[in-house]
Amino acid sequence: MVKVLGKVTTVRVSRSTLKMLERLREKFKVKSLDEAIQSLVRQQRKTVINKAFGLDRDRIKTFNEEDRGEDRN
DSSP: OOTTTEEEEEEOOOOOHHHHHHHHHHHHTOOSSHHHHHHHHHHHHHHHHHHHHOOOTTTTTOOGGGOOOOOOO
Protein backbone atom coordinates (compact mmCIF):
# COMPACT_ATOMS: atom_id res chain seq x y z
CA MET A 1 0.00 0.00 0.00
CA VAL A 2 1.22 3.48 -0.84
CA LYS A 3 -0.30 6.57 0.74
CA VAL A 4 -1.08 9.39 -1.65
CA LEU A 5 -2.40 12.58 -0.06
CA GLY A 6 -3.81 10.65 2.89
CA LYS A 7 -5.46 8.02 0.71
CA VAL A 8 -4.42 4.43 0.17
CA THR A 9 -3.84 2.96 -3.27
CA THR A 10 -2.81 -0.39 -4.69
CA VAL A 11 0.50 -0.95 -6.42
CA ARG A 12 0.91 -4.03 -8.58
CA VAL A 13 4.23 -5.85 -8.17
CA SER A 14 5.47 -9.27 -9.21
CA ARG A 15 5.58 -12.09 -6.68
CA SER A 16 9.38 -11.95 -6.62
CA THR A 17 9.26 -8.23 -5.80
CA LEU A 18 6.72 -8.94 -3.07
CA LYS A 19 9.09 -11.51 -1.56
CA MET A 20 11.94 -8.99 -1.63
CA LEU A 21 9.73 -6.38 0.04
CA GLU A 22 8.71 -8.88 2.72
CA ARG A 23 12.39 -9.62 3.44
CA LEU A 24 13.10 -5.88 3.64
CA ARG A 25 10.16 -5.46 6.01
CA GLU A 26 11.69 -8.07 8.31
CA LYS A 27 15.19 -6.61 7.97
CA PHE A 28 14.02 -3.07 8.79
CA LYS A 29 11.78 -4.46 11.58
CA VAL A 30 8.75 -2.49 10.44
CA LYS A 31 5.10 -3.52 10.47
CA SER A 32 4.03 -2.84 6.89
CA LEU A 33 5.34 -2.97 3.36
CA ASP A 34 4.64 0.76 3.12
CA GLU A 35 7.05 1.40 5.98
CA ALA A 36 9.63 -0.90 4.35
CA ILE A 37 9.40 1.03 1.08
CA GLN A 38 9.68 4.35 2.90
CA SER A 39 12.76 3.09 4.78
CA LEU A 40 14.31 1.95 1.52
CA VAL A 41 13.66 5.34 -0.10
CA ARG A 42 15.16 7.19 2.90
CA GLN A 43 18.21 4.92 2.83
CA GLN A 44 18.71 5.49 -0.90
CA ARG A 45 18.31 9.26 -0.47
CA LYS A 46 20.91 9.26 2.31
CA THR A 47 23.32 7.24 0.14
CA VAL A 48 22.96 9.66 -2.77
CA ILE A 49 23.46 12.71 -0.53
CA ASN A 50 26.52 11.19 1.15
CA LYS A 51 27.97 10.27 -2.21
CA ALA A 52 27.43 13.78 -3.57
CA PHE A 53 28.49 15.81 -0.55
CA GLY A 54 30.84 13.47 1.31
CA LEU A 55 33.54 13.17 -1.34
CA ASP A 56 36.30 14.75 0.77
CA ARG A 57 35.13 13.57 4.17
CA ASP A 58 38.22 11.46 4.93
CA ARG A 59 40.69 13.74 3.14
CA ILE A 60 39.94 17.03 4.92
CA LYS A 61 42.11 17.89 7.88
CA THR A 62 41.66 20.52 10.56
CA PHE A 63 42.63 24.06 9.51
CA ASN A 64 45.67 25.56 11.24
CA GLU A 65 47.58 28.83 10.97
CA GLU A 66 50.18 27.35 8.60
CA ASP A 67 47.37 26.77 6.08
CA ARG A 68 46.59 30.49 5.95
CA GLY A 69 48.92 31.04 2.98
CA GLU A 70 49.95 34.59 3.79
CA ASP A 71 53.10 36.06 5.27
CA ARG A 72 52.45 37.67 8.65
CA ASN A 73 56.08 38.47 9.52
